[in-house]
Amino acid sequence: MTKKEVIKKLVLKFPKRLIDQPIVYHLVKDYDLMINILKASVQPDAEGIMVLELSGKKENFDKGINFLKKLGVEIQPLSKDIKFDEKLCYNCGVCVPICPVGALVMDKKTYQVSFDKQKCIACELCIKVCPPRAIKLVI
Ligand code: SF4
Numbered sequence: 001m002t003k004k005e006v007i008k009k010l011v012l013k014f015p016k017r018l019i020d021q022p023i024v025y026h027l028v029k030d031y032d033l034m035i036n037i038l039k040a041s042v043q044p045d046a047e048g049i050m051v052l053e054l055s056g057k058k059e060n061f062d063k064g065i066n067f068l069k070k071l072g073v074e075i076q077p078l079s080k081d082i083k084f085d086e087k088l089c090y091n092c093g094v095c096v097p098i099c100p101v102g103a104l105v106m107d108k109k110t111y112q113v114s115f116d117k118q119k120c121i122a123c124e125l126c127i128k129v130c131p132p133r134a135i136k137l138v139i
């Protein structure tokens with residue numbers, strides 16, 4: 001049994017059926033993991049997204065990740081970066097209501113769409129809807 005500690009920032013995507021479940025509680029209590037929730041968002045009639053820092057003994061960490069996967073939680077490391085290309089964006093606004101954390105905003109006076117990198121959790125939802133592909137994933 002290894003005593004090695006693991007600490008990782010992860011993006012968790014919860015299907016709608018799991019949104020009310022005490023998943024974080026189980027990670028702490030059953031797997032002895034420490035959790036620092038960095039961002040969380042639940043959209044009505046959609047999936048929930050949580051960005052967290054998860055740490056603990058490697059064995060427990062792996063068990064906790066398996067627990068999440070078995071439940072149907074999608075897990076990705078927070079190592080991706082989103083790039084917004086102002087030159088390609090034609091301010092159609094399609095991406096604005098899609099973003100679960102308000103990182104894409106349309107100015108009510110100028111109708112210009114802007115991107116706040118600090119808020120972005122790299123969920124990639126906006127990438128799929130942008131017609132001119134002005135938003136890209138950088139790995
Ligand atoms: S990837 Fe797009 S939709 Fe997701 S948080 Fe970032 S800007 Fe918003």
Ligand code: SF4
Nearest residue numbers: 089090092093095130
């Ligand atoms: S969907 Fe694409 S083109 Fe439309 S406002 Fe968003 S980034 Fe700009």
